[in-house]
Amino acid sequence: MSLPSSAKVVTGAFVVSGTVHLVKPEVFEPLMPAWVPRHREVIIGSGVAELICAAGMLHPRTRKLAGYASAALLLGVFPGNVQMALDAQRSDNSALKAASWARLPLQLPMIRGVLKAARSA
Numbered sequence: 001m002s003l004p005s006s007a008k009v010v011t012g013a014f015v016v017s018g019t020v021h022l023v024k025p026e027v028f029e030p031l032m033p034a035w036v037p038r039h040r041e042v043i044i045g046s047g048v049a050e051l052i053c054a055a056g057m058l059h060p061r062t063r064k065l066a067g068y069a070s071a072a073l074l075l076g077v078f079p080g081n082v083q084m085a086l087d088a089q090r091s092d093n094s095a096l097k098a099a100s101w102a103r104l105p106l107q108l109p110m111i112r113g114v115l116k117a118a119r120s121a
Contacts, residue, residue, distance in 0.1 A: 004120065006109060006110070006112065006113025006114075007057055007067070007114050007117035009110070009113065010057070010070060010074075010110045010113050011054045011058065012054075013110075014050040014057075014070070017047070018048070018050030019051070020047070021043055021044065021046060021047020021048075021050065022048070022051075025040055025043040025047070028043045028080070029043065030084075030087060031080040031083050031087075032080060033083050046073070046077060049073055050073065052069075053066050053069050056069065056070075057070065057114070057117060060121055061121075063117055063118065063120075063121035064118045064119075067114045067115060067116075067118025067119070067121065068114075068115070068118050070114035070118075071111045071114050074107055074114070075107075078104075081104055081107070082104065085100040085101045085103075085104060087100075088101075
């Protein structure tokens, strides 16, 4: 079965985001909650995880595991997205404020998409 379009979006986002995690990890440091230890290592690790999940989603034999792993990863990075939205409120940039809050509810359809892909594998 082919990859559902919603899972294709997540897969593409994981490739882009995972690459940025590895090439410019400093972009993500301000998003890290204070209670998370070893920020740089966690950022690099989550980038690797995004790339592995994306690769796994592309092949039907690994899609089930990759779909469930992708859902777990999306849940795991959610605190960072909340932190970004909270931090953006201190900015004068209205677009950044709006975008940081608008992206939070997008996590649900992304999770739904990768779970659909996992179940269809």
